[in-house]
Amino acid sequence: MIVVTAAGGATGTAVVRALWSRGEQVRAVVRSGRPHPDLTALSVDAVAADLTVPAAVEPLLAGARALYLIWPNFDPAEATGATAVLAAARRAGVPRLVYHSVLRPQARSMPHHAAKDRVEEALDRSGLAWRVLQPGAYSANLDGGLADAAVTGRFRSPWGLERAQSLVDLRDVAEAAAVLLTEDGLDGGTFEVAGPEPLTARRIAGLLGSRLGREVTAVDAAPGGPVPPVADYAAHCRRLMFDHYRAHGFAGSPRVLEALVGRPAHTFGEHLDQLEAELRSIRPAGAGELP
Numbered sequence: 060m061i062v063v064t065a066a067g068g069a070t071g072t073a074v075v076r077a078l079w080s081r082g083e084q085v086r087a088v089v090r091s092g093r094p095h096p097d098l099t100a101l102s103v104d105a106v107a108a109d110l111t112v113p114a115a116v117e118p119l120l121a122g123a124r125a126l127y128l129i130w131p132n133f134d135p136a137e138a139t140g141a142t143a144v145l146a147a148a149r150r151a152g153v154p155r156l157v158y159h160s161v162l163r164p165q166a167r168s169m170p171h172h173a174a175k176d177r178v179e180e181a182l183d184r185s186g187l188a189w190r191v192l193q194p195g196a197y198s199a200n201l202d203g204g205l206a207d208a209a210v211t212g213r214f215r216s217p218w219g220l221e222r223a224q225s226l227v228d229l230r231d232v233a234e235a236a237a238v239l240l241t242e243d244g245l246d247g248g249t250f251e252v253a254g255p256e257p258l259t260a261r262r263i264a265g266l267l268g269s270r271l272g273r274e275v276t277a278v279d280a281a282p283g284g285p286v287p288p289v290a291d292y293a294a295h296c297r298r299l300m301f302d303h304y305r306a307h308g309f310a311g312s313p314r315v316l317e318a319l320v321g322r323p324a325h326t327f328g329e330h331l332d333q334l335e336a337e338l339r340s341i342r343p344a345g346a347g348e349l350p
């Protein structure tokens with residue numbers, strides 16, 4: 060049995076699905092009784108536990124052959140909380156731990172990256188047999204913005220118009236995670252997963268426009284005002300992240316991902332394929348009655 064934490068989130072659900080399709084037995088750790096229809100549809104063993112309480116997590120790890128440790132996004136407790144879960148995994152005798160990190164965790168200008176860097180350091184000292192996955196930004200992060208652009212004809216980019224991101228398909232992230240959880244010979248390895256093409260906002264708008272058969276323009280939607288205080292951690296991190304992307308981009312190489320999964324990485328166009336029906340059903344603002 061393989062345990063996946065934060066399994067009700069976008070990443071966790073994708074990883075559970077990838078493991079399930081390989082025939083693996085999965086224990087999905089969610090937070091509470093909130094419904095998770097995607098997990099319910101897979102009929103996996105879903106159990107509720109607060110990740111910040113190691114005594115609640117430890118009993119769920121008994122007998123696991125691997126743990127996929129995902130920490131909730133933009134959570135100020137990640138460095139200490141995830142480190143405490145590592146100790147719980149050690150006590151429970153988990154023979155393999157895979158940590159869901161991020162591309163360039165050492166980027167100190169982004170606190171949620173720096174927290175993952177500290178967890179990676181703790182992992183190395185943990186005595187566990189570990190592997191680390193470092194995903195770039197997901198294509199799926201843009202889905203709301205793409206739907207908005209289908210209405211307005213304007214793709215709003217909070218990271219500006221010049222720099223590029225190697226957006227990675229969540230299906231590839233999940234499949235790479237499944238490889239790290241189930242295959243031998245990967246202990247002590249740190250694996251970057253990035254998409255195949257560094258994409259600027261203009262390129263994304265162009266790809267969407269040709270898909271919809273109408274013009275979509277990229278516009279710079281620079282976040283205004285001062286950086287939100289650290290007390291508003293998610294907003295604080297999000298702003299520093301977009302400032303970083305605006306200055307430096309967030310690009311990487313797909314080579315490691317492709318070696319792990321043994322095939323080419325999905326393109327952004329293939330991500331759009333998944334959304335095509337939904338995007339095509341959106342009527343642009345100002346459009347007349349449908350014929």
Ligand SMILES: NC(=O)c1ccc[n+]([C@@H]2O[C@H](COP(=O)([O-])OP(=O)(O)OC[C@H]3O[C@@H](n4cnc5c(N)ncnc54)[C@H](OP(=O)(O)O)[C@@H]3O)[C@@H](O)[C@H]2O)c1
Nearest residue numbers: 065067068069070089090091109110130131132194196197
């Ligand atoms: N988005 C990206 O591009 C990207 C790229 C690289 C890395 N990452 C990393 O991927 C990780 C997961 O991100 P995500 O967006 O998939 O996750 P998410 O949407 O933030 O979901 C995380 C899940 O964590 C659960 N959760 C929250 N607090 C909890 C607690 N105290 N105890 C137990 N469960 C708790 C929630 O469960 P319930 O649903 O049960 O409430 C939620 O479904 C983050 O660490 C993020 O930094 C993301």
